[in-house]
Amino acid sequence: MRSTKRYASLSLRMVENAGLLVIAIATVIAGVQEVNVMIAGARVTLADLLLMFIYLEVLTMVGLYFESGKLPVRIPLYIGMVALARYLILDMKELDVWRMLGVSTSIVLLALAVLAIRYGHVRFAYPEDDTTLERQGPAASRRR
Numbered sequence: 001m002r003s004t005k006r007y008a009s010l011s012l013r014m015v016e017n018a019g020l021l022v023i024a025i026a027t028v029i030a031g032v033q034e035v036n037v038m039i040a041g042a043r044v045t046l047a048d049l050l051l052m053f054i055y056l057e058v059l060t061m062v063g064l065y066f067e068s069g070k071l072p073v074r075i076p077l078y079i080g081m082v083a084l085a086r087y088l089i090l091d092m093k094e095l096d097v098w099r100m101l102g103v104s105t106s107i108v109l110l111a112l113a114v115l116a117i118r119y120g121h122v123r124f125a126y127p128e129d130d131t132t133l134e135r136q137g138p139a140a141s142r143r144r
Contacts, residue, residue: 017066024062031055050086054079074114081110 034051038044061075084107088100095103 020062020066024059027055027058027062047086047090050082050089054082054086057082074117077110077114077117081107081114084110 031052034048034055038048057075057079061071061079064075065071084103088095088103088107092100
């Protein structure tokens with residue numbers, strides 16, 4: 001039974017790592033294609049830079065997940081804010097006032113969510129393991 005769980009866990013981890021590797025490779029390819037478009041057009045726009053920033057954020061997210069096995073919730077929120085800003089910039093002429101207001105409000109809500117998460121991490125921090133408490137001393141254990 002124990003070996004079955006271990007085998008299943010190892011199999012899922014391998015599939016997860018393969019998926020992350022595919023995402024990373026696809027993101028690098030998309031970034032290279034975007035750079036080629038900018039070079040061929042001899043022009044760099046704000047929309048191009050925001051798209052490149054999104055690619056970098058995706059790579060950062062994949063790298064952090066590979067490194068720690070955890071995904072900070074803030075990174076997808078950052079990606080969402082940049083994607084919405086890019087949408088707003090690209091389609092500003094075709095958007096009506098209500099849609100612009102909706103997209104802008106969405107960006108503000110995502111920013112508030114990031115602030116709330118950051119505040120929660122600072123105000124209600126939790127140790128990763130018991131050795132963290134030992135290093136921080138008795139004051140840390142009283143705060144818990």
